[in-house]
């Protein structure tokens with residue numbers, strides 16, 4: 001099925017944030033969506049629903065909840081009850097809601113860094129005190145340090161946020177690491193909010209995603225796993241996320257004001273998600289192979305450019321590239337001048353890095369990496 005992902009699709013005039021921001025001379029490898037069409041099963045299911053012509057108020061059916069229940073069991077060997085699954089329009093909404101509803105003014109939150117910017121936006125937006133725990137390279141893999149977490153935790157810390165797999169940096173946390181975090185949370189009576197949107201984008205064959213709530217030992221009572229198929233099947237513009245929260249007291253507080261300020265997810269997002277779960281397996285396997293090959297290619301090209309480096313990415317299609325040896329004030333600007341729009345590392349907490357989205361056709365990636373190499377050799 002490789003040819004499917006090699007096929008370039010013109011995204012100009014499709015109101016794409018990623019493709020419309022810079023001129024047509026720039027290759028846009030920034031925002032995290034992919035240049036691939038969603039699987040045919042998703043497109044067909046949407047077409048059938050569109051053809052109905054009536055798009056009234058809707059809801060997440062029991063059948064969708066059972067599909068998710070089956071999916072989570074099939075993919076992560078996690079047996080959940082359908083009553084633990086709650087729907088929101090996006091994972092970002094869930095991050096912000098978690099901070100606002102599960103902590104109070106005066107509480108302190110631990111967030112990872114460098115990390116997807118909405119962790120910090122959520123705590124700043126809610127006016128909460130926070131500390132950043134580092135996700136730093138240790139033996140070629142970016143991870144946290146328990147001793148640093150111990151030094152940052154305060155008597156008023158209520159919430160520990162986690163990004164698993166991590167963006168940027170692609171770490172897939174091991175069972176041991178998650179148990180360590182779980183024990184730490186138990187000792188300090190913290191809630192753990194785990195953003196698992198990249199769970200199905202694991203590129204290393206030997207690795208497996210482990211949801212925070214599946215660790216056991218009572219950690220499930222204090223954990224929320226935020227999930228979505230938006231990234232995996234490339235329909236983030238439709239928008240659907242779900243929270244798995246085994247503790248009903250916690251979910252009651254989290255969702256107290258839901259559907260006043262936050263709308264229900266849209267009708268098409270439910271249809272797309274269910275079709276992807278039920279019929280998207282072969283497409284997903286082919287996607288992972290394609291992305292793995294792109295990842296290997298990006299790693300090899302970046303290693304060959306003097307002044308650039310990246311560590312091995314276990315998951316996601318977002319390479320985290322260290323440009324500090326170039327001694328540029330702003331690596332993002334340098335690459336933009338060379339005709340490639342990457343995400344500036346400053347957005348995640350380190351301005352000497354850039355993030356490159358390789359969820360695109362190999363031919364475009366080759367062109368972009370040629371421009372990147374040229375920018376560094378000048």
Ligand SMILES: Cc1ncc(COP(=O)(O)O)c(C=O)c1O
Pocket residue numbers: 032089090091092093116163167195197228230236240241
């Ligand atoms: C870690 C992480 N969480 C959440 C999101 C966005 O999720 P959503 O589109 O469901 O709000 C992204 C998108 O890049 C992400 O990387």
